[in-house]
Amino acid sequence: MSKKLTSREKDYSKWYNELVVEANLAENSAVRGCMVIKPYGYSIWEKMQAQLDKRFKETGHENAYFPLFVPKSLFEAEEKNAEGFAKECAVVTHYRLKTDPEDASKLIVDPEAKLEEELVVRPTSEAIIWNTYKGWVQSYRDLPILINQWANVVRWEMRTRLFLRTAEFLWQEGHTAHATKQEALAETEQMNNVYAEFAENFMAIPVIKGKKTDSERFAGAEETYCIEALMQDGKALQAGTSHFLGQNFAKAFDVKFASKEGDLQHVWSTSWGVSTRLMGALIMTHSDDQGLVLPPKLAPIQVVIVPIYRGEEQLAQISEVANRLASELREQGVSVKYDDRDTHKPGWKFAQYELQGVPVRLAIGPKDLEKGSVELARRDTLTKEFVSQVEVVDKVKALMGEIQEHLFNKAKAFRDNHITEVETFDEFKEVLKAKGGFISAHWDGTPETENKIKELTKATIRCIPFEGNKEEGKCVLTGEKSKQRVLFAKAY
Amino acid sequence: MSKKLTSREKDYSKWYNELVVEANLAENSAVRGCMVIKPYGYSIWEKMQAQLDKRFKETGHENAYFPLFVPKSLFEAEEKNAEGFAKECAVVTHYRLKTDPEDASKLIVDPEAKLEEELVVRPTSEAIIWNTYKGWVQSYRDLPILINQWANVVRWEMRTRLFLRTAEFLWQEGHTAHATKQEALAETEQMNNVYAEFAENFMAIPVIKGKKTDSERFAGAEETYCIEALMQDGKALQAGTSHFLGQNFAKAFDVKFASKEGDLQHVWSTSWGVSTRLMGALIMTHSDDQGLVLPPKLAPIQVVIVPIYRGEEQLAQISEVANRLASELREQGVSVKYDDRDTHKPGWKFAQYELQGVPVRLAIGPKDLEKGSVELARRDTLTKEFVSQVEVVDKVKALMGEIQEHLFNKAKAFRDNHITEVETFDEFKEVLKAKGGFISAHWDGTPETENKIKELTKATIRCIPFEGNKEEGKCVLTGEKSKQRVLFAKAY
Ligand SMILES: [Zn+2]
Ligand SMILES: [Zn+2]
Numbered sequence: 016m017s018k019k020l021t022s023r024e025k026d027y028s029k030w031y032n033e034l035v036v037e038a039n040l041a042e043n044s045a046v047r048g049c050m051v052i053k054p055y056g057y058s059i060w061e062k063m064q065a066q067l068d069k070r071f072k073e074t075g076h077e078n079a080y081f082p083l084f085v086p087k088s089l090f091e092a093e094e095k096n097a098e099g100f101a102k103e104c105a106v107v108t109h110y111r112l113k114t115d116p117e118d119a120s121k122l123i124v125d126p127e128a129k130l131e132e133e134l135v136v137r138p139t140s141e142a143i144i145w146n147t148y149k150g151w152v153q154s155y156r157d158l159p160i161l162i163n164q165w166a167n168v169v170r171w172e173m174r175t176r177l178f179l180r181t182a183e184f185l186w187q188e189g190h191t192a193h194a195t196k197q198e199a200l201a202e203t204e205q206m207n208n209v210y211a212e213f214a215e216n217f218m219a220i221p222v223i224k225g226k227k228t229d230s231e232r233f234a235g236a237e238e239t240y241c242i243e244a245l246m247q248d249g250k251a252l253q254a255g256t257s258h259f260l261g262q263n264f265a266k267a268f269d270v271k272f273a274s275k276e277g278d279l280q281h282v283w284s285t286s287w288g289v290s291t292r293l294m295g296a297l298i299m300t301h302s303d304d305q306g307l308v309l310p311p312k313l314a315p316i317q318v319v320i321v322p323i324y325r326g327e328e329q330l331a332q333i334s335e336v337a338n339r340l341a342s343e344l345r346e347q348g349v350s351v352k353y354d355d356r357d358t359h360k361p362g363w364k365f366a367q368y369e370l371q372g373v374p375v376r377l378a379i380g381p382k383d384l385e386k387g388s389v390e391l392a393r394r395d396t397l398t399k400e401f402v403s404q405v406e407v408v409d410k411v412k413a414l415m416g417e418i419q420e421h422l423f424n425k426a427k428a429f430r431d432n433h434i435t436e437v438e439t440f441d442e443f444k445e446v447l448k449a450k451g452g453f454i455s456a457h458w459d460g461t462p463e464t465e466n467k468i469k470e471l472t473k474a475t476i477r478c479i480p481f482e483g484n485k486e487e488g489k490c491v492l493t494g495e496k497s498k499q500r501v502l503f504a505k506a507y
Numbered sequence: 508m509s510k511k512l513t514s515r516e517k518d519y520s521k522w523y524n525e526l527v528v529e530a531n532l533a534e535n536s537a538v539r540g541c542m543v544i545k546p547y548g549y550s551i552w553e554k555m556q557a558q559l560d561k562r563f564k565e566t567g568h569e570n571a572y573f574p575l576f577v578p579k580s581l582f583e584a585e586e587k588n589a590e591g592f593a594k595e596c597a598v599v600t601h602y603r604l605k606t607d608p609e610d611a612s613k614l615i616v617d618p619e620a621k622l623e624e625e626l627v628v629r630p631t632s633e634a635i636i637w638n639t640y641k642g643w644v645q646s647y648r649d650l651p652i653l654i655n656q657w658a659n660v661v662r663w664e665m666r667t668r669l670f671l672r673t674a675e676f677l678w679q680e681g682h683t684a685h686a687t688k689q690e691a692l693a694e695t696e697q698m699n700n701v702y703a704e705f706a707e708n709f710m711a712i713p714v715i716k717g718k719k720t721d722s723e724r725f726a727g728a729e730e731t732y733c734i735e736a737l738m739q740d741g742k743a744l745q746a747g748t749s750h751f752l753g754q755n756f757a758k759a760f761d762v763k764f765a766s767k768e769g770d771l772q773h774v775w776s777t778s779w780g781v782s783t784r785l786m787g788a789l790i791m792t793h794s795d796d797q798g799l800v801l802p803p804k805l806a807p808i809q810v811v812i813v814p815i816y817r818g819e820e821q822l823a824q825i826s827e828v829a830n831r832l833a834s835e836l837r838e839q840g841v842s843v844k845y846d847d848r849d850t851h852k853p854g855w856k857f858a859q860y861e862l863q864g865v866p867v868r869l870a871i872g873p874k875d876l877e878k879g880s881v882e883l884a885r886r887d888t889l890t891k892e893f894v895s896q897v898e899v900v901d902k903v904k905a906l907m908g909e910i911q912e913h914l915f916n917k918a919k920a921f922r923d924n925h926i927t928e929v930e931t932f933d934e935f936k937e938v939l940k941a942k943g944g945f946i947s948a949h950w951d952g953t954p955e956t957e958n959k960i961k962e963l964t965k966a967t968i969r970c971i972p973f974e975g976n977k978e979e980g981k982c983v984l985t986g987e988k989s990k991q992r993v994l995f996a997k998a999y
Contacts, residue, residue: 045581045638046574046626054569054654061570077546078553082538083628083659083675084597087604089537091614101604105576106616107628108600110663112579112593122583124598124625133616134538136575136599136628146537156850162546167575167659171602183575358648 020370022304027248034298035177038307038371041294048175048182052291055371058315060185060291064165066217066312067187067289070209076161076189081143083167084134089142093267096141099234103171105136105182136169141235141260141286144190145268152192152282154273159202160192178295179252179507186290192265192282194272199283200238203259206287207240210255218293219310219423220244220300221430222254223453223502225478230462233286237261243477243502245430246299249451251477251504254296257287295507300426301395307372308395310422311415318344318411319373320353323361323380330355333379336404340377340389343408349415369394374418375411395421436500440491443503447472453504457497459490468492474503512862514796519740526790527669530799530863533786540667540674544783547863550807552677552783556657558709558804559679559781562701568653568681573635575659576626581634585759588633591726595663597628597674628661633727633752633778636682637760644684644774646765651694652684660782670787671744671999678782684757684774686764691775692730695751698779699732702747710785711802711915712736712792713922714746715945715994717970722954725778729753735969735994737922738791741943743969743996746788749779787999792918793887799864800887802914803907810836810903811865812845815853815872822847825871828896832869832881835900841907861886866910867903887913928992932983935995939964945996949989951982960984966995 020037021029036042040056052060068078084107091097111128115121137143144162151157169183189206193199207224214220222242232239236258244254265271265281274280301308311317320341322333334355341351352373354364361378368376378390389407392399395418402410433452437443446454458464458476468491469475478501485499512529513521528534532548544552560570576599583589603620607613629635636654643649661675681698685691699716706712714734724731728750736746757763757773766772793800803809812833814825826847833843844865846856853870860868868884875881881899884891887910894902925944929935938946950956950968960983961967970993977991 042642044574045578045635046576049574049576051574051639052572054571057571058569077550079546079549080544080677082536082541082543083661084538084541086537087614090604091612094612097614101606101614104602104604105599105626106601106604107597108616109598110596112596112598112627114593120583120586122579122589122593124600134597135604143537147543150534169575185572
């Protein structure tokens with residue numbers, strides 16, 4: 016349990032894996048590449064879900080549910096999408112097992128129960144959803160359709176990592192249908208903004224909004240907007256994407272509507288999603304060598320109270336104070352756990368809650384009873400102070416906002432310090448190696464150059480940022496004309 | 508849209524299917540046996556989920572997430588469970604598609620991407636979860652484990668019906684681990700009681716609590732407790748089950764704990780679940796030939812306001828009243844939709860909201876402006892009255908409770924009227940044919956008699972009820988000794 020983690024400096028990737036497991040967030044399962052999300056990890060995901068869901072509903076979307084399986088013939092209808100996902104599809108071919116004739120305690124796939132048409136386990140749901148929308152859209156009166164789905168999806172990844180890249184993951188996928196291109200583009204942008212606002216104000220993760228290049232785009236999209244975050248090891252992480260799908264899926268599934276003027280037109284569409292990958296972003300943005308650091312808005316337990324005592328009588332006295340403080344804090348909307356278990360020592364509890372990222376710890380011992388004080392420890396700064404019992408509720412209440420802000424500002428300072436403008440390719444390589452982070456450089460706009468840079472450095476174009484300097488320049492590799500700087504980075 | 512439904516009397520099953528589709532609850536998809544849950548249907552399910560989730564957490568459970576897939580070798584570990592589900596398993600055998608060499612626009616399953624071990628799409632998660640718990644349990648200190656999962660599951664059913672029996676469905680499955688048999692039995696009973704309380708107080712569906720006979724038990728369970736509801740056509744519907752699994756899964760997956768005394772013992776366990784099948788129960792308990800009837804506690808829209816007007820000016824005047832009433836109602840916690848769309852006539856709207864089961868409709872026309880009144884229509888009784896604008900908010904507020912109670916009482920009266928005690932097998936057959944419902948009869952306790960009765964009448968033992976008369980008697984079929992009456996019925 017309160018075993019020490021490998022330090023980030025020593026082995027960042029090991030630190031990450033150990034943290035995820037030791038902090039009770041998730042673990043690997045018996046199924047290759049699939050994870051078990053443990054209760055503590057899931058409760059953080061539930062908080063993210065609740066906030067995102069609220070934002071989706073506020074922007075006019077409703078939830079619905081579409082099938083897990085996509086018949087192969089529908090899956091292949093939109094060619095680019097199919098091509099993009101074909102190599103990582105789990106495929107259901109049979110619908111029954113039977114007793115192994117050679118060993119009655121075993122089961123085998125029943126060869127007589129072969130499906131006429133194979134079913135793909137959804138890697139994303141555009142195909143099955145657009146085949147459904149076809150039946151829902153006749154006239155402009157049926158538009159827009161603004162639907163979101165919370166679901167599991169499967170992409171057969173070869174190299175997997177807890178939360179960051181798993182064969183099965185949980186996500187939400189919005190799928191909208193519109194009468195005009197402008198409306199669909201506005202939706203694409205709106206949802207990318209929703210993700211950015213959520214990431215920054217709720218997860219305390221600063222993000223850069225931009226669009227993807229042709230080669231990094233979602234398979235089947237005309238444009239992919241994204242939010243990009245920067246992890247502590249200098250690698251970028253794509254935290255959310257919002258796709259303008261043009262009329263591609265409407266054409267593949269023949270979804271047309273009668274306009275006000277009476278002519279038939281193909282529908283315009285978008286899709287957008289974030290996933291349990293956000294858990295990885297959360298961990299790698301804020302945590303330290305002691306373990307997880309959680310922004311208060313996402314912490315399942317915001318405050319833990321630990322009693323330090325000898326004997327039942329002392330515990331009773333401390334519990335009186337602890338329970339009073341806990342109920343006062345709860346009245347203020349702060350979630351509190353009072354851990355008076357006698358199966359674990361205070362030191363073990365301190366280490367465990369530190370590892371699990373609880374933002375504030377209050378400890379109450381016999382001396383505190385005398386002095387009317389409590390010891391308050393902040394997880395983000397690892398600082399401690401004594402606070403009077405009279406002031407501690409107000410103090411903690413204020414700290415919730417303060418810690419949230421502090422984490423964001425710290426992450427933003429780190430991120431801003433790791434956006435480096437370079438003018439030459441030598442500089443590009445040096446900065447990438449020595450410092451990492453985003454490299455802001457001119458690019459000639461061709462996939463050939465993009466690929467060449469990727470081959471030479473492993474850095475990819477994370478996005479063409481929407482905001483900031485739009486000056487023209489010369490490509491860092493070829494010297495050809497460039498319209499604006501783009502952001503390169505190595506990425507998760 | 509506002510097309511008339513087939514009446515229940517004419518064709519109950521057709522009425523049900525039409526209602527589900529026309530009320531925008533769900534529809535069949537391109538995947539055999541899998542449904543699309545439409546936004547309106549899903550929003551009702553979300554309300555159920557929120558209430559159930561609250562009750563699970565209040566009883567000490569946490570949510571987590573386990574893999575969709577179960578490797579075949581784990582699936583077959585608990586023999587009875589495996590046997591029970593083997594015949595309806597969707598099986599993943601491959602992890603890649605490739606371009607069809609004979610037609611570049613098509614995809615085929617890549618024969619080189621065959622899995623070494625097939626993966627079963629979970630029909631229920633005991634196997635994958637108990638394989639995980641094995642790693643979590645060493646000592647009595649690690650117990651109990653109280654976990655719930657919200658998930659999709661797949662059971663390859665041959666004859667499917669929207670919500671009632673679908674190849675994929677949504678559900679929650681609780682899986683708990685305990686140090687003692689008594690604790691596991693208490694948990695089994697507690698969760699069955701949680702389901703009963705939820706069904707009655709929230710869904711307004713009266714249920715009978717009892718246990719299943721050996722032949723109707725969950726595959727792998729020692730006892731299955733259940734709640735049984737009665738539909739309007741006299742058929743029973745199992746609305747929830749809670750299983751005492753004994754040490755079966757602990758033995759199959761070798762999960763032991765060191766007791767306080769230091770000896771190693773197998774863990775005791777339970778599992779319990781309800782699914783989107785509850786949507787079917789809801790529909791068939793309350794609805795009528797006009798469409799869905801929703802208890803206010805489950806209605807996504809509790810009150811709809813429809814303006815009846817000619818011209819913009821009149822609409823403006825009516826909207827002023829409507830918006831005022833809407834905001835006053837919302838302050839009282841009532842959800843309101845003001846439907847001022849000019850694309851549909853009032854008559855169409857009336858029919859549509861009736862079909863969708865909105866509990867209260869308020870209509871405001873020019874005469875109401877003069878008189879300071881509104882027309883109030885109740886969905887459950889189909890009655891209308893004029894109410895003064897001054898009193899309508901209080902009136903509607905009170906109606907929310909009144910309608911909820913009325914629906915429960917009506918369903919309970921129907922159910923109670925359809926529990927018939929019979930003494931002879933002739934009586935049994937007559938009542939089953941003429942009246943349907945639950946038949947309370949003596950049974951000799953043998954599976955042979957149970958089967959014989961099923962063959963002869965298609966009625967099964969729905970449960971051995973926990974409450975009520977426990978008098979002994981003689982079996983209705985064989986005349987052998989019986990310990991108590993049990994409830995027979997034809998069932999969904
Ligand atoms: Zn997407
Ligand atoms: Zn079950």
